[in-house]
Amino acid sequence: MPLSDQEQIRRNSLEELRKLGINPYPAAEYKTNAFAEDILENFDSTKTDFAGVSMAGRIMSRRIMGSASFAEIMDSTGRIQIYLKRDDICPGEDKTLYNSVFKHLLDIGDIIGVKGFVFKTQTGEITVHVKELTLLSKSLRPLPVVKEKDGTVYDAVTDPELRYRQRYVDLIVNPPVRDVFRKRTQLIQSMRELFNSKGYLEVETPILQPIPGGATARPFITHHNTLDMPLYLRIANELYLKRLIVGGFEGVYEFAKDFRNEGMDRTHNPEFTVMEIYIAYKDYNWMMNFTEQIISKAAIDLHGKAEIPYGDKIINLNPPYRRVTMLDAIKEFTGIDISAMDEPTLRKTCDGLNVPNTPEMGKGKLIDAIFGEKCEHHFVQPTFIIDYPAETSPLTKMHRSKPGLTERFELMINGKEIANAYSELNDPVDQLERFQEQLRLSEKGDDEAMFIDLDFVRALEYGMPPTSGMGIGIDRLAMLLTNQPSIQDVLLFPQMKPEGQKPKAESEESEYLDLGIPAEWILPLKKLGFTTIAMLREAGKAGKLANDLNGFNKKNKLGLAGLSTEVVGSWLEKI
RNA sequence: CGGCCCGUAGCUCAGCUGGUAGAGCACGUGACUCUUAAUCAUGGGGUCGAGAGUUCGAUCCUCUCCGGGCCGACCA
Numbered sequence: 001m002p003l004s005d006q007e008q009i010r011r012n013s014l015e016e017l018r019k020l021g022i023n024p025y026p027a028a029e030y031k032t033n034a035f036a037e038d039i040l041e042n043f044d045s046t047k048t049d050f051a052g053v054s055m056a057g058r059i060m061s062r063r064i065m066g067s068a069s070f071a072e073i074m075d076s077t078g079r080i081q082i083y084l085k086r087d088d089i090c091p092g093e094d095k096t097l098y099n100s101v102f103k104h105l106l107d108i109g110d111i112i113g114v115k116g117f118v119f120k121t122q123t124g125e126i127t128v129h130v131k132e133l134t135l136l137s138k139s140l141r142p143l144p145v146v147k148e149k150d151g152t153v154y155d156a157v158t159d160p161e162l163r164y165r166q167r168y169v170d171l172i173v174n175p176p177v178r179d180v181f182r183k184r185t186q187l188i189q190s191m192r193e194l195f196n197s198k199g200y201l202e203v204e205t206p207i208l209q210p211i212p213g214g215a216t217a218r219p220f221i222t223h224h225n226t227l228d229m230p231l232y233l234r235i236a237n238e239l240y241l242k243r244l245i246v247g248g249f250e251g252v253y254e255f256a257k258d259f260r261n262e263g264m265d266r267t268h269n270p271e272f273t274v275m276e277i278y279i280a281y282k283d284y285n286w287m288m289n290f291t292e293q294i295i296s297k298a299a300i301d302l303h304g305k306a307e308i309p310y311g312d313k314i315i316n317l318n319p320p321y322r323r324v325t326m327l328d329a330i331k332e333f334t335g336i337d338i339s340a341m342d343e344p345t346l347r348k349t350c351d352g353l354n355v356p357n358t359p360e361m362g363k364g365k366l367i368d369a370i371f372g373e374k375c376e377h378h379f380v381q382p383t384f385i386i387d388y389p390a391e392t393s394p395l396t397k398m399h400r401s402k403p404g405l406t407e408r409f410e411l412m413i414n415g416k417e418i419a420n421a422y423s424e425l426n427d428p429v430d431q432l433e434r435f436q437e438q439l440r441l442s443e444k445g446d447d448e449a450m451f452i453d454l455d456f457v458r459a460l461e462y463g464m465p466p467t468s469g470m471g472i473g474i475d476r477l478a479m480l481l482t483n484q485p486s487i488q489d490v491l492l493f494p495q496m497k498p499e500g501q502k503p504k505a506e507s508e509e510s511e512y513l514d515l516g517i518p519a520e521w522i523l524p525l526k527k528l529g530f531t532t533i534a535m536l537r538e539a540g541k542a543g544k545l546a547n548d549l550n551g552f553n554k555k556n557k558l559g560l561a562g563l564s565t566e567v568v569g570s571w572l573e574k575i
Numbered sequence: 576c577g578g579c580c581c582g583u584a585g586c587u588c589a590g591c592u593g594g595u596a597g598a599g600c601a602c603g604u605g606a607c608u609c610u611u612a613a614u615c616a617u618g619g620g621g622u623c624g625a626g627a628g629u630u631c632g633a634u635c636c637u638c639u640c641c642g643g644g645c646c647g648a649c650c651a
Contacts, residue, residue: 005620006585006602061611068608085608108601122609144586145601147612154612155587155600161643162586173586217651262650263576356648372651410651417651473651486644497642 006142013105014138020096020105024138030056030113037077043118043126050118053128055080056136058111058172061145064103070127073112078175081127082114089133097133109139146173164494183302184478184490188255190301191275191294191472200251200277205240207233207257213453214238214395217260220270233259238395238469239456241278242424245467246459253277255474266486267416270495273474282468283423284407288384291411291419291470292319295382295477302481310414310483313380321382321411326367329375329385338367362441364391379412394434396422397466418477421470428460515571521563 003011017024034053043050057073057080067086072079086098106112115132147154156174157163163170163177170177192202210229212219214236224231237256244252259271279287299306299317306317324332327339334353338346346366350357355373357366367389379385387399388408396406407423425431435452478490488494546568 004585004602009602063610063613064607065610065613066607068610070610070613072611081611083609087608104603121611123611125609125611127609142585142601146586147600149612152612157586159582159587159643161582164643215651260650263648265650266645268650368651420651499642 004142007140010107010138010140010142013107014140017101017105017135017138020101022101022135024135026134026136030054030134030136032056032113035077036073036075036080039080039118039128040078040126043120045120052115053118054113054115055128056111056113058139059106059108061147062108067098069102073114074172081121081125082116082130083119083121083127084130084133088129088131101135102133106135107139107142108145109141109143110135111137111139144169144173160488161496164488165496165499167492180482180484180490181492183482184474186302187298187478187481188275188474190298192255194294194297195251195253195277198251200253200279201244201249203241203244203252203254205234205237205244205254205256207259209234211451211453212236213451213456214240215258216392218262220259220261235260236274236471237276238278238471239453241276242464242467242469243456243459245278245280245424246462246464249280251277251279264495267476267479269475269487269491272487272491274471275474276469276471278424278467278469280465280467283466284386284409284421284468287421287468287470288321288323288386288409289319291384291421291472292321292382294472295411295418298477299481308481308483310480311485313414315414315480316381317413321384323384323386323409325387326371326385326389327387329379330367330370333375333378334370338370360441362391364389364393368392376412376417377415380414382411382413382418384409384411390434391437393422394438395425395431397425397427398430413480416476417473418480419470419472421468424464424467424469426460426464426466428457431460432457517571 014024032055034050034055036055036057039050039053039055055073055075057075059071060074060079061072063070069084071082071084073082074080084098084102086095089102090096090098113134113136114128114130116128116130119127119129121127144155144157146156157170163174171181195202208222208224208231210231212232212235214234215238217235219232219235222231222233223229234256235258237254237258241252241254253275255273255275257271258274260268261270262268264270279290282290296306296317296319299308308315308317327337331337336349336353338349341349343363343366346363347357347361350366350370353370353374355369357369361369371385375385386409387402387405388396388410390396390398390404390406393406393408396408399405399407409419409421410417411419411421425434432452435457439452475487475490479485479487482490484490546563546565
């Protein structure tokens with residue numbers, strides 16, 4: 001890849017700096033004692049607090065006015081203006097540091113350290129008056145320059161492709177993005193704090209699993225060479241965490257990356273983060289209350305209140321949340337009571353409601369389909385949907401009083417599933433039968449049905465206390481709490497297709513000369529895209545090529561003698 | 576997987592019924608000691624995503640491909 005003019009200029013500056021004996025990438029620690037945010041919030045011109053600050057950051061703008069200049073540097077807390085005066089940073093005879101280094105060899109994007117004192121300019125802006133300037137890292141690539149005045153941002157970098165592929169640039173030039181990711185981390189800390197305060201244990205379980213259990217999803221498959229066996233990237237960690245409850249822990253939780261080999265869209269990334277927690281001697285009713293506590297605490301920790309904006313909506317995360325059974329929800333939005341229907345009747349009902357269905361779908365899946373199609377999106381304010389059909393809940397305890405249903409809830413917020421929980425099935429015989437039923441479903445063609453994990457059944461046979469477990473989609477909750485429309489906006493590095501490969505090596509000059517092409521025409525040819533002889537072979541008509549070359553000559557005022565079609569044709573013949 | 580839209584200078588974007596490209600910022604040079612989207616003067620910078628076709632001639636029209644976005648399908 002040829003360098004752009006701006007990149008070339010920066011590389012030249014780099015060399016100039018080295019010639020002046022300035023290391024553009026010094027090794028030494030640069031001690032700082034102040035951050036931009038702290039200065040801007042706490043500077044008081046009647047006090048002497050910031051008389052000797054040392055700070056470091058990236059140059060984000062420059063306004064040079066002869067022998068004095070203003071610039072802005074950005075550190076991890078934000079931007080602050082700095083003021084440089086030639087005779088202040090160059091007290092002696094030698095004015096090179098200002099005249100050459102600052103004015104010409106430094107650029108927007110370079111990282112510098114400054115020492116000086118804080119003052120307020122005539123226009124009232126808190127500014128660092130620089131006495132000492134140190135280059136800490138030279139930037140060789142021009143940064144997009146985003147300007148702002150009176151709250152209006154100019155030339156903001158909004159191209160999603162650039163923002164997601166080069167997140168570092170996004171983070172530099174779009175300050176709110178850094179805040180989103182700080183909030184994401186705060187969210188996780190808020191939850192961890194709560195769990196730890198209750199004595200629950202944070203654990204780690206395998207990501208490479210011989211059996212991808214605990215959920216219904218297509219896994220990624222990999223291969224271990226030494227064991228010579230397939231391993232799956234986990235789709236869930238549920239079965240491992242429950243083994244730990246069998247092992248005697250009161251409560252265990254994990255912030256886990258899961259991987260699912262499925263479609264990608266605004267709410268799905270192939271790898272995503274789930275918090276799963278399992279607590280002994282609890283049931284799903286207890287877990288609903290606990291979930292309300294988790295969510296409302298997180299909202300308050302991030303926003304100071306539990307009423308939060310999302311898009312054009314206000315979502316109230318103050319408990320208690322509405323609780324609706326799945327069958328009631330369907331009744332509410334379709335007017336149909338499906339509670340007594342058998343499979344054929346349900347299928348007809350689906351057809352009548354225009355809910356797509358296939359013969360492989362059993363009763364539970366049909367109910368799920370109706371709910372997904374007709375109900376789910378209506379639940380904008382937080383709502384627990386409770387009591388799911390057994391067929392789609394193979395790890396859930398049967399309902400204590402409602403036959404055919406399980407003690408399961410999903411928390412819906414803004415029409416999306418945020419959490420999923422149940423009273424865990426701990427009857428090992430029932431569990432094995434449910435796994436076997438899943439196997440039958442998979443033979444029937446349901447490629448999401450679960451594998452049988454016999455070791456998990458063995459663990460249950462030793463006895464697991466009654467337990468409630470819950471999973472929260474951290475990415476989706478982060479979207480909600482940071483008011484972001486896409487999962488890509490809450491993942492630092494969302495999955496993307498690789499960028500296209502850049503061009504192959506160029507042909508040597510001698511290869512052009514061998515064809516009888518005059519040396520002065522080689523550059524124009526390359527500029528027109530014929531960087532290799534092979535490309536020239538495919539150039540086609542000599543007339544067009546001659547025309548293009550003459551046009552290039554004229555446009556760039558090269559002053560070369562014009563080429564005839566015949567001459568160009570003679571080159572092409574020799575290839 | 577299907578529909579719609581997008582890809583032009585480092586960045587943000589114009590570009591008419593087809594005649595090989597413009598602006599602002601950024602960048603180079605010069606001026607300027609409190610500026611702030613600094614200002615003024617001046618200059619350089621483009622395989623118009625890639626390839627093929629139609630045409631005397633394509634950034635523009637047609638097709639294929641690549642990458643991205645939105646919507647739908649699939650999918651928790």
